[in-house]
Amino acid sequence: MRALLLYNTSSGRGRIWHHIADIRAIFAGAGIDITPREINFQRNPFEGAKDTELVVVCGGDGTVNFVVNKMKQEGLDPILGIIPAGTANDFAHAIGMDSTILGAAHQIAHGTVRRVDCGKANDKYFVNILSFGVLTTTSQHTSNIAKHLIGKLAYLRTGMIDLLDLHHIPLTLRYNGEEIKVDAAMFLAFNGNSAGQFKLAPKSNIEDGMLDILVLDYDNRVRTCWNMMNYLINHESEAVHHLRCERIELDCNIDEHTDIDGQPGPQMPLRIECLAGALKIKA
Numbered sequence: 001m002r003a004l005l006l007y008n009t010s011s012g013r014g015r016i017w018h019h020i021a022d023i024r025a026i027f028a029g030a031g032i033d034i035t036p037r038e039i040n041f042q043r044n045p046f047e048g049a050k051d052t053e054l055v056v057v058c059g060g061d062g063t064v065n066f067v068v069n070k071m072k073q074e075g076l077d078p079i080l081g082i083i084p085a086g087t088a089n090d091f092a093h094a095i096g097m098d099s100t101i102l103g104a105a106h107q108i109a110h111g112t113v114r115r116v117d118c119g120k121a122n123d124k125y126f127v128n129i130l131s132f133g134v135l136t137t138t139s140q141h142t143s144n145i146a147k148h149l150i151g152k153l154a155y156l157r158t159g160m161i162d163l164l165d166l167h168h169i170p171l172t173l174r175y176n177g178e179e180i181k182v183d184a185a186m187f188l189a190f191n192g193n194s195a196g197q198f199k200l201a202p203k204s205n206i207e208d209g210m211l212d213i214l215v216l217d218y219d220n221r222v223r224t225c226w227n228m229m230n231y232l233i234n235h236e237s238e239a240v241h242h243l244r245c246e247r248i249e250l251d252c253n254i255d256e257h258t259d260i261d262g263q264p265g266p267q268m269p270l271r272i273e274c275l276a277g278a279l280k281i282k283a
């Protein structure tokens with residue numbers, strides 16, 4: 001089996017580099033000779049390796065997003081393994097990966113292959129979440145240096161600043177033959193079930209061919225904070241609407257920036273869909 005280990009040294013706190021030899025040894029123990037390659041985000045990670053059968057990505061959600069987009073653009077369908085090594089590893093958690101680097105490597109090397117869903121918004125793919133509105137671009141606004149130094153606290157700090165940017169987003173949603181208009185503060189479309197390690201969509205299933213969507217109504221800053229806290233604690237709030245669908249179309253007459261897996265996402269209008277079983281996962 002031709003296998004490639006794509007790793008991002010700027011993921012997490014740069015710990016990955018020390019583990020490369022151990023990861024290779026774990027795969028060798030399962031009879032898999034894996035070639036390590038550091039990801040260069042300016043280049044195609046599959047250059048000269050298009051016949052790769054197994055791609056193990058060592059990084060966070062953003063790194064997985066990059067690799068999956070390149071893979072799909074190239075029309076490749078290798079088996080994927082995910083070693084969680086970023087600040088946010090929501091996709092890895094959603095597919096049940098061990099939270100340690102070597103534990104996950106072992107799980108992939110000796111695991112079985114199954115299919116899970118992949119999200120797509122316009123021409124971009126996402127593995128965990130597409131979002132926009134208050135707090136959703138926090139990851140994009142948080143510097144890598146801050147993430148490395150203070151980890152999750154960096155998101156919290158930037159998140160508090162982002163709360164000042166609360167504004168209403170007039171949306172038209174079309175799904176399951178219905179059209180509804182909402183004044184939203186936040187929109188989340190889940191393929192996985194968590195965002196920033198907050199399990200916001202506990203009922204979301206990555207193998208059901210559907211996206212779980214949460215829409216938070218716009219209100220003033222105090223009530224919006226209250227509604228979000230309430231939802232985080234009780235997993236329900238009158239201000240949060242939950243819907244489940246295979247695809248949804250969104251129109252919005254303001255230039256609202258979107259986020260996919262912690263990276264800049266496509267522009268409005270959006271056509272978001274769940275591609276059932278579009279990723280082969282070894283775990």
Ligand SMILES: [Mg+2]
Binds near residue numbers: 204205206208209
């Ligand atoms: Mg689902």
